[in-house]
Amino acid sequence: MKLTPARRVAGRIRVPGDKSISHRAALIASVAKGPSRLENFSTSHDCASTLGCIEQLGAAITHSSGAVLVEPPGNLCTPISALDCGNSGSTMRMLTGLLAGKSITATLIGDESLSSRPMNRIIDPLKMMGVSVDSNGGKPPITVHGTPSLNPVTYLLPIASAQVKSCILFAGITATGRTTVIEPTTTRDHTERLFAAFGVPVRTAKQDTGATEISIDGPARFHGGDMMIPSDISSAAYFVAASLLLPDSELIIENVSLNPTRTAFVSLLREWGGFVEFADERLEWNEPMGTLRVCNRDTLGASSQGRQIASSMIPALIDELPLIAVVGSQLRGGLEIRGAGELRVKETDRIKATVNNLRAMGAEVEEYDDGLAEYGPTQLRGGLIESYGDHRIAMAFSIAALVAEGTSEIVNASCVNVSFPEFFQLLHSVVEP
Numbered sequence: 001m002k003l004t005p006a007r008r009v010a011g012r013i014r015v016p017g018d019k020s021i022s023h024r025a026a027l028i029a030s031v032a033k034g035p036s037r038l039e040n041f042s043t044s045h046d047c048a049s050t051l052g053c054i055e056q057l058g059a060a061i062t063h064s065s066g067a068v069l070v071e072p073p074g075n076l077c078t079p080i081s082a083l084d085c086g087n088s089g090s091t092m093r094m095l096t097g098l099l100a101g102k103s104i105t106a107t108l109i110g111d112e113s114l115s116s117r118p119m120n121r122i123i124d125p126l127k128m129m130g131v132s133v134d135s136n137g138g139k140p141p142i143t144v145h146g147t148p149s150l151n152p153v154t155y156l157l158p159i160a161s162a163q164v165k166s167c168i169l170f171a172g173i174t175a176t177g178r179t180t181v182i183e184p185t186t187t188r189d190h191t192e193r194l195f196a197a198f199g200v201p202v203r204t205a206k207q208d209t210g211a212t213e214i215s216i217d218g219p220a221r222f223h224g225g226d227m228m229i230p231s232d233i234s235s236a237a238y239f240v241a242a243s244l245l246l247p248d249s250e251l252i253i254e255n256v257s258l259n260p261t262r263t264a265f266v267s268l269l270r271e272w273g274g275f276v277e278f279a280d281e282r283l284e285w286n287e288p289m290g291t292l293r294v295c296n297r298d299t300l301g302a303s304s305q306g307r308q309i310a311s312s313m314i315p316a317l318i319d320e321l322p323l324i325a326v327v328g329s330q331l332r333g334g335l336e337i338r339g340a341g342e343l344r345v346k347e348t349d350r351i352k353a354t355v356n357n358l359r360a361m362g363a364e365v366e367e368y369d370d371g372l373a374e375y376g377p378t379q380l381r382g383g384l385i386e387s388y389g390d391h392r393i394a395m396a397f398s399i400a401a402l403v404a405e406g407t408s409e410i411v412n413a414s415c416v417n418v419s420f421p422e423f424f425q426l427l428h429s430v431v432e433p
Contacts, residue, residue, distance in 0.1 A: 001424060002408070003402065004401075005433075006402040006403075007246070007247075008247060009431055011430040012252040014231055015232055015422075015426065016232060017040040017041050018229055019046060019232050021042075021229050021230065025038050028194055030057065030098075031072060031076065031173075032222035034223060035072070035224050036226070037070075037225075039066065040067070041068040043420075044418060045419075046091065048086075049086035056079040056081070057079055057083075059073055077104070083108045087418050090163055093122050093163040093164065094167055100150060101147070105144070107142070108140065108144070113389065117345055119140060121164050122163075128151070130147060130149065131145065133145070150171060151177075153180070154179075157181065157182065160184065160186075169202075172216050173200065181215075184211045185312065186261060186316070188259065188262055189261050192214055193287055194286070194287075197285045198223055200221075200222055228284050230255055230289035231253070233258070234262070234320065239426075240276060240292065241269075241323055242430075243295070244276075244296055245296070245330055246403065250293075252293055254291050256290065259287060260288070262316075264320075265317060268309075274299065275294065275297045276292060276293070277293045279292075279293060302332075303333070308336045309324065309340070310338065311370075314339050318340075321350065322353070322392055323392070323396040325337065325354045325372060326399055328374055329361075329400070332376065333376070335374055339370055346390070347390040347391070349388075351370075353388045353393045357397050357400075360383050361378075361381055361383060361400060381406055382404045382407045385397045385410050387411055387412045391417070398410060
């Protein structure tokens with residue numbers, strides 16, 4: 001994909017349905033009592049992997065007018081072949097939890113990238129619950145030997161992870177008694193919200209240490225229903241960044257998820273002087289949503305003070321960190337990101353990928369084991385940008401290309417299909433050269 005500098009962005013858009021919510025809603029619907037209609041379901045390849053897996057397990061999937069209808073089988077059946085999770089860590093980790101309490105043996109596989117990602121973080125707590133799980137040295141493929149006789153556990157997350165939390169809670173649905181996950185740092189809470197919306201109460205409590213306890217009582221049963229899935233704020237983030245970086249830009253993004261565990265990126269840009277406002281705020285199926293209005297008022301990064309993303313902020317910003325690094329290259333005083341070692345084990349090594357691409361575009365960047373530091377503002381220059389097959393790297397550096405001098409070419413740009421197949425079409429629709 002070749003991109004040239006932009007003068008500004010303007011218009012009104014709607015990005016696809018939230019990926020995190022779509023994964024969870026589909027998994028819940030597959031074991032619920034009665035059918036579920038999921039409007040504005042994510043168009044990402046990752047969420048298609050989730051649908052493909054639950055279809056193999058017996059759910060009937062019908063696509064109709066932008067919605068997905070899920071007819072649960074009553075009882076999930078043993079798949080006749082391996083469940084292919086593609087590139088989706090969310091699918092593999094949460095589906096393993098869902099299958100843990102079923103009388104099913106299933107093998108979950110993924111692509112080359114997913115096959116290199118750590119899975120002991122879900123295997124360890126599931127074994128505590130009485131589940132037998134085989135793996136390739138803690139990495140996929142993994143085989144789960146489900147059992148309806150699960151033990152409830154109280155589990156302290158060693159690493160903040162919404163996927164691991166969700167895996168344990170999905171398993172806890174079948175366990176007899178109270179299953180509790182303790183997260184030292186708050187992560188996205190879509191699982192808790194959707195459990196409650198589909199009929200399974202969730203209790204949350206703050207500890208004196210600041211940690212959060214999330215508990216469910218099992219066994220429990222979900223109830224199907226019709227849900228409108230809000231648009232993905234992580235997808236909207238790229239357009240927010242472009243609007244704040246390019247002069248005279250103004251953009252409206254409709255029906256976006258405004259879940260407080262997902263808006264840290266917007267809050268950060270506001271702290272840095274960016275103008276982003278919420279409108280038409282409402283709650284649907286226990287999820288906040290509304291409209292974003294973003295304007296470039298030449299106030300982003302007006303202060304020359306250096307900025308630091310501390311380790312405590314990382315879980316809430318994990319998906320947007322490559323994009324934040326691109327924005328940081330344009331700010332006076334630069335930016336430092338620390339405590340982000342988790343980026344090393346995403347779809348690619350996102351720290352190295354971000355550093356390499358920033359350097360290729362002329363930025364001065366220092367790489368750390370757990371982050372990076374850059375010195376801005378930098379007039380980026382166009383060039384050959386390596387996506388490393390990672391959708392978030394490809395999209396982040398597409399925004400960098402809009403503020404660079406000269407033409408940029410994103411290698412393997414089609415990897416954006418993992419999360420946002422419409423990305424380049426929507427970007428071209430609002431860019432004014």
